[in-house]
Amino acid sequence: MNTIDLQVPHVIWWKDPALRNLYLAMPVLMLAATINGYDGSLLNGLQTMDSWQNYFGNPSGSRLGLFTAIMNLGGFSALPFAPYIADFFGRRIGTALGIMIMILGIILQVAPGVTSNMFIGGRFLVGFGSNISIGAAPLLIMELAYPQHRGKLTTLYNTLWYVGSIIAAWTVYGTIKYSGSVAWRVPVALQALMPFIQLIGVFFLPESPRWLCSKGRYTEAMAILVKYHANGNPDSDFVLAEFAEIQETLRLERESAKLGWAIFLKTPGNRRRLLLIVLTSFFSQCSGNGLVSYYLHDILSSVGITNTTDQSLFNGGLQIWSWLVSICFSVCLVDRLGRKTLFLIAGVGMLVTFSIWTGCSAAYSQTGNTGAGSAVLAMIFLFYGVAGFAWPGLTVGYSSEILPYGIRAKGLSLCLGITALSGVLNQYVNPIGLAHLAWKFYFVYIVILVIEVLCIWFLFVETKGPTLEEIGRLFDGHETQYVESEEDKA
Template sequence: MSSDKNDAYSVHHEEQPHLEVPPVTWYKHAGLRSLYIRMPLLMLCATINDFGHPSGSTLGLYTAIVNIGAFSALFFSPYIADQFGRRIATALGCVILIVGVVIQAVPSVNEGMFIGGRFLVGFGSNISIGAGPLLIMELAYPQHRGRLTVMYNTLWYVGSIIAAWTVFGTIKYTGEASWRIPVALQALMPTLQLLGVFTLPESPRWLCSKGRNEEALNILVKYHANGDASDSFIQAEYTEIQDTIQLETQAAENGWMVFLQTPGNRKRLLLIVLTSFFSQCSGNGLVSYYLHDILNSVGIQKPYDQSLFNGGLQIWSFLVAIGFSVYFVEKLGRRMLFLVAAVGMLVVFSVWTGCSAVYADTGNTGAGRAVLAMIFLFYGVAGFAWPGLTVAYCSEILPYSIRAKGLAICLGVTAISGVLNQYVNPIGLAKLAWKFYFVYIVILVIEVACIWFLFVETKGPTLEEIANLFDGKGAKVSKKLTEGRKQDTFEKKIEV
C-alpha cells in the first residue's frame, strides 16, 4: 500500500469510534505480570530433523511430509479452536505432535512409520499453532498485542537452536543414535506446552462467543485491571468485545466463502496468501532446508564445520528476531518492518548471488567467506519481519468470527509453500547452481512492490477496531463507544 493510501486508511480510522487504551508498564501491573510470565509456555515450538541421510526423492518426501501434514490441519484446526476453545486446541495439537515423535523414535521404527510420524508432527504442530497465537492475541492488553504475538513465532528459534546444537553434539555418533536423539528431542517443547497451557485463562473473546460473558469479564478484570471491576477501561473493552462479537454472530458470515464475499475480506485473503508465501519463498527456504548444499558450493564441506555454522546461524537469527521485530513492531509498525525486511533481503541476496558467482568462476576464498557473511546478514534483515509477523499480522487483520479460519489458511499456504521449496530448490540448485538464485531475486522484487502498494498498517487500533481499516462503514464493530471518551460512564450499561 502506498503512503497516500495508508494515510487515507489512517484518516478513515480516525473517523471511527475509538477506544482509548491507558498505557501501562506490564511488569508494574500485577495482573499483566501474572499473565505474561506464563505466556512463554504457549510460545514454545517443536524441533524437526531429518531421518538419517536420505537423498533425492527420498529426501524430498521426508522433508515435505511434515508440511503435507501441516497443510492437512487446515481442515480441522479452526473448527477445534472455535468449538472447544484456544487452550484445548493447543493441547490437542501438542498431544498429536508428541505421538508423532514417539512413532519416529521407537526402536522398531521402519520407513513407513517414520513418514507417518513426521506427518503427525506437521499435523499436530499446525493444530497447536492454529490456536496458540490466537489465545495470546486475545488475552493480551491492547498496548502489548503486537509484541506478544510477534514473540510467539520468533521463539520458534528456541526449537531450531536446540535442533542445530543437538545435531552438532551427535555428529560423531555412529548408527541410529545420530538421528534418533535429535528426533526424540522434538517432543521436549510440545510437552512443556502441554503442561503449561491450562495454567493460562481461556480467551475472553471465545468465552463471549459461547455466551459465557461473566467468565470473560472476570478474566479481563483480573488480568487487565488488577481485579478492579469498576475500572472504566475494562468496562469499555468488555463492551467493545461483546458488542462486536454479537454483531458478527448476527451476520452469520463465518464459513469459508466469506473470504470472497466482501472487498474487505478479499483484501484480507490476498494479504494472508502473500504474507504466507513470502515467509517461505524469499530465499530463506534455501538456507532452512539446503544449507548443506549451499555450504558445499562455497567450499565448506566438513560436517563439523557445517553443523557449527548452522548452530551459530540459529542463535544469531533468534537474537535478531527477538531484538528487532519484537522491539520495533509497536514503534515502526507492521508495514514498515515488512518493507525493511524485504528491501534488505533483496539487497543482501543480490550481493550473495554475486559472491557465489565469483566463487564458482574463480574459486576465490574471499568470495566464499563473503557468502557466509551474506547468509548471516540475510537473516539479520529478515528478522525485522520474518517469522514473527507472519502469524501476528495474518491473525490481527481478521475479525473474530473468521480469525481461526484465516490463520488456518495462513498456515496452510505456508505449508504448501514449504513443499514447493523442498521439491523445487534441490532441482534448481542441481541444474543451475548459483544461477538459480535469480529466481528469488525476482520474487523479492515482487515482494517489495506488494508490501508497498497493498499492505495495510494495523498499529494502533484495538483488535476489534482493525475491521474499520478493511470494511469501512460496513465494519461489524461496536459503535457504542465514542472517540476519546475518558469518563467513567458509558452509553450502554454492561449486563452480565
C-alpha cells in the same frame, strides 16, 4: 452498525501484578512456534549425519524433498480442522490436542525398526498436530493480552521459531559424533520436549474470555478480564467497555457465521485481507530463506564447507544470530516503525544480500576463489539479519491483526495452511533446482524478492497505532467488517 471504541489506559506491565503474572506465563503458549524452527534445523543437521543418510538410503532430489516437505503437507491438511477445533473446544484444549498428535508423530519416527515410510508418516503427524496447536495458541495470546501490548506479544510469539532452531542445531552438534542410529534418534526425540512442556503448562493459563462468552460462560469471562486487565477491580470502566465490545463482536460473528469460508470473498475489505494473508504466508517461505532453513548442507557444500562439524557450528551460530536480530528489531521496533516499514526493510535488504550471495556463489563455482566462498557465508548471515526485521515475527502477528474477531480463527488457519503449502512447494523444488542448476537456481528467488518488495510497497496496509476496530476501518471504511445482515440493509 454501532461500534465501541475503547479508551485504553496506559499500563506498564511489569508494574502491574496481574499482567506481570499473565505475561510471565505466556511463553508456555509461545512454545507452539518452536516446532517448525526445530524441524528446519533438525533436517539440516540430519542431512550432515552419515548414520541418518545410511539408515534411510541416502535420500536425494525429489525423495529428499518428500522427507522435508511432508511435515508441511501435514500442516496444510490441518487447515479444514484447526479453526473449528479452536472455536468448539476452546483455545487451551485445541492447543493440547495438537500437541498430543505431534508427540505421537515423534514417537513413530524414533520407534525401534522405523522404516522410511514410518519416518515420513510421523513427520506428517507432527505437521498436522503442529498446525492444530498453532491454530489455537496465538489466538489465546491475542485474546488474553492487554490491548496496548498485543502487537509486541504476537510478534514475539513467532520469533520463538528461532528458539526451536537453536535447540535443534546445537543438539545435532552435540550428537553428531555418536555412533549408530542414536546420533539422529536423540535430536529427533528431543523434538517432543517443548511440546511436552507446553502440554503441562497450558492449563495453568486462563481460557480466552471471548471464547467463554461465546459459550455463555459470562461470569468466568468477566472474572478473567477483571483479574488481568483491571488488577482485580470489578468497577473498572475499561473492563466494562471491553466486556461490552466482546458481546458486540459475538453478535457480529453470529451474523457472519452462516457464510463460512465464503466470507473472505464477500466484501472488498475481506478480499484485500485474503490477498495480504496469501502474500504474507507465501513470502515467509519462498524468499530464499527456505534454501538455508532446510538445505544448508547443500549450500555450504557448494562453497567448499564440507566438514560435518563446521556445518553444524555454522548452523548453530546462524540460528542464535537470527533470533537475536528478530528480538532486537522485529519485536522492539514493531510499534515504533510500524509493520509495513519493517516488511520493506526486510524485503529490500534480502534482495540486496541475496543478489550479492548469488554473485559470490557464481564466482566461487567458476574460479574456486575462497574469498568468494567466505563472502557467501557472510551474506547468509546478513540475509538472515535483515530478514529478522519482519520474518518470521510478523507472519502470524500481521495476518491475525488485519482480521476482525469473527473470522480470525479461519484467517489464521488460512495463513498457516498457505504457509505450509508454500513450504511444500519450495521444499520439493529446492533440492531439484540445486541439483540441476546449482547457483543459477538462485535467480528464481531474486525475481520473487523483486515482486515481494513491489507488493509490500503498493499493497500492504500499515496497522501501527490503531485499535483492532480502527484497523477494521482501514479495510472497510465505516462499514461493518463482516457483511451486512438483511436487517442492516433494510
